[in-house]
Amino acid sequence: MVHSNPILIVGAGIAGLTAARQLHDAGIPAVVCDKGRGPGGRMATRRIGEQRFDHGAQYFSAVSPRFREAVAGWVADGIAEEWFQMNRTPRYRGRNGMNAIAKHLAAGLDIRLSTRVVSAVPEGKHWRATTEDGGRISAAGLILTAPVPQSLEILGGLQEELPNALRAVAYAPCFAVMVLLDGPSGLAGPGFQRMKEGPVTWIADNTIKGISAGPGALTMHASPLFTRVNYDAPAAEVAKQMMMAARPWLGGSRITDWQVHRWRYSLVSSSGPEPCFFSPSPAPLVLAGDAFGGARIEGAFLSGCAAALALLESGIS
Ligand SMILES: Cc1cc2nc3c(=O)[nH]c(=O)nc-3n(C[C@H](O)[C@H](O)[C@H](O)COP(=O)(O)OP(=O)(O)OC[C@H]3O[C@@H](n4cnc5c(N)ncnc54)[C@H](O)[C@@H]3O)c2cc1C
Structure with a gap:
């Protein structure tokens, strides 16, 4: 042909x-x-200094036979691995x-x-x-x-x-804030916390997750509402508000660096x-x-x- x-x-x-x-x-x-x-x-995965952050999708499940087969291949090839289980299903x-x-x-x-x-x-x-x-x-x-x-x-x-x-x-927008800490975060294994209220809906520790050397490399995701309202606000203002909301999970460690990524299109709505x-x-x-x-x-x-x-x-x- x-x-x-x-x-x-x-x-x-x-x-x-x-x-x-x-x-x-x-x-x-x-x-x-x-x-x-x-x-x-x-x-998406990004580095700040020596630390690695997943700042877009955090994990995935596999339900359909076709995707399960693909994921099994990635696991066998050492490309993917189980992070945690939810309802006895691997993520x-x-x-x-x-x-x-x-x-x-x-x-x-x-x-x-x-x-x-x-x-x-x-x-x-x-x-x-x-x-x-x-x-x-x-x-x-x-x-x-x-x-x-x-x-x-x-x-x-x-x-x-x-x-x-x-x-x-249509898609919801989402701010991702990546935060570098000088010590471990206050998150417990498997290394994430969901929040039902406030500007932050998700906070994950990339060190506990196993993709970053540490000591503390956090990814925070903002709610669609907070992101929409603040979409054009300066990055420093967005980071400040999200870091304040996440303070209980910083484990008393100091923030040494941060970056903001604006996802205009995140999850399909x-x-x-x-x-x-x-x-x-x-x-x-x-x-x-x-x-x-x-x-x-x-x-x-x-x-x-x-x-x-x-x-x-x-x-x-
Ligand atoms: C913050 C966030 C959290 C998420 N969490 C999860 C999760 O935990 N689990 C989960 O399963 N899913 C999650 N998702 C959704 C998941 O990431 C997406 O469903 C999936 O990655 C979409 O893949 P895709 O190939 O359809 O699109 P995309 O990954 O968006 O790929 C589209 C590509 O098109 C490129 N592009 C756009 N315009 C042009 C152009 N004009 N020319 C050339 N290239 C162009 C872009 O650069 C991009 O690389 C999350 C997404 C975000 C942003």
Whole structure:
């Protein structure tokens, strides 16, 4: 089979990488572009000094047979491991942070990082995509896995021809504050605390979690309400309020450094059609990601599988 044009996949999160792997395994070349400096998307891990922080997704479960099989493979390969159990069901983490799983999936694929796709237009039965640096990519099919508002932006005027359900997809925003301590935190094993009230909803100790050397490396997540109200506030103000709320869990240790990350799109609050959106014309188009498969890492994985299958079943070559 001769492939003149690859499939273009926008987004090297779990959905995009899963789709790319499956196309690759089926002998269909795929190019993955991501605006970020590393793969993983919201499965994000960052360093401050010597310490490692998961500042996006914290853990995942595996319910469907397909995802369970994938997770079992990652565990066998030493990429993922159980962090804790809830209702006797394992919750997993990347062994060296959540982005370790994305790095594992990305191995051997054609991934173009720091490459933002700004537009994609159909050209006959193909796609012509333009990147921020003026690059052009011709593609036999297009899989968009960015948060849906960003995917629709790439499609420009063409989005008007797509179902309204896609424009109704919504996500909650979330501040992540990463805090370095000069001593251990006051959290007990397995190293996290959920809060029902106040600006902070989640606080996790990356040292107890097992991805950071310590002594204290905390990730805090803010409530959607606090994030919405303070979205444009200076980072120092956001950090101050969240650190005050988390004080009971600092174990008396001193904060020596901190960083704020603003997740404009974190958890899906209003989903799209499951398990992906597919349109064969004017040129093969798939929208996929967590908004289509169940609002979490497992859902994004399953949506990535469905995206690849939709193109394969459409007879693309
Ligand atoms: C704070 C937070 C906490 C979470 N906690 C959990 C949790 O504990 N458990 C869980 O299961 N899930 C959790 N999630 C959700 C989980 O992270 C997502 O469901 C999942 O990672 C989504 O994967 P995805 O591939 O669909 O999208 P993403 O990971 O968002 O990937 C999309 C990619 O598209 C790229 N992109 C966007 N626009 C462009 C463009 N124009 N050009 C090129 N690239 C582009 C982005 O850089 C990104 O890498 C959390 C998310 C956040 C933010």
